[in-house]
Amino acid sequence: ETGVTQTPRHLVMGMTNKKSLKCEQHLGHNAMYWYKQSAKKPLELMFVYSLEERVENNSVPSRFSPECPNSSHLFLHLHTLQPEDSALYLCASSQGRDSYYEQYFGPGTRLTVT
Amino acid sequence: LAKTTQPISMDSYEGQEVNITCSHNNIATNDYITWYQQFPSQGPRFIIQGYKTKVTNEVASLFIPADRKSSTLSLPRVSLSDTAVYYCLVVGAYNTDKLIFGTGTRLQVFP
Numbered sequence: 001e002t003g004v005t006q007t008p009r010h011l012v013m014g015m016t017n018k019k020s021l022k023c024e025q026h027l028g029h030n031a032m033y034w035y036k037q038s039a040k041k042p043l044e045l046m047f048v049y050s051l052e053e054r055v056e057n058n059s060v061p062s063r064f065s066p067e068c069p070n071s072s073h074l075f076l077h078l079h080t081l082q083p084e085d086s087a088l089y090l091c092a093s094s095q096g097r098d099s100y101y102e103q104y105f106g107p108g109t110r111l112t113v114t
Numbered sequence: 115l116a117k118t119t120q121p122i123s124m125d126s127y128e129g130q131e132v133n134i135t136c137s138h139n140n141i142a143t144n145d146y147i148t149w150y151q152q153f154p155s156q157g158p159r160f161i162i163q164g165y166k167t168k169v170t171n172e173v174a175s176l177f178i179p180a181d182r183k184s185s186t187l188s189l190p191r192v193s194l195s196d197t198a199v200y201y202c203l204v205v206g207a208y209n210t211d212k213l214i215f216g217t218g219t220r221l222q223v224f225p
Binding site: 106 | 148156157158159201205214215216
């Protein structure tokens, strides 16, 4: 148990659906991250939030829309996804952006797009 | 960016010491070396971080030579539960551009 929870753990959605992934951290951290991990590919950093402000967006398609309402919660809104978006989506947090190298990851959401 | 190179896979047996070496020839002065562990279908877990010489915690030791162009993660007396992928990262303050996990080293521990 890392102090970072993600829901749902598994999600199957059609290409025309809209869904959201939720992440919550109970560590009092100020920075949160979304990652994508596809089969047999390295972990890819998608978004970085520091004190609820998005500080980095690594050229992620607009069909992925993050939201950070406060420093404990992070959402990833999904719409009009493609089958190649099927992957493990991981959320992480760190104490601050200056300590981003020590991140605490959640268990991930396994997403399947049909 | 300091590119890291580590073996794709390693095999070991329970009770042995495992050393995983990572090379990072272009490491910058203010960069740190960080290691993560990842089990299948789980998020990575931070193991250890160092700048130079030796760092030890309850999980592992990290050896960094004076030139810092490489580092070695040492896992003492591995068990089956240490079977995982281990990532070496070179990171600097505020620069998440360097947060590149790469393909890591897949360690398989046999009974």
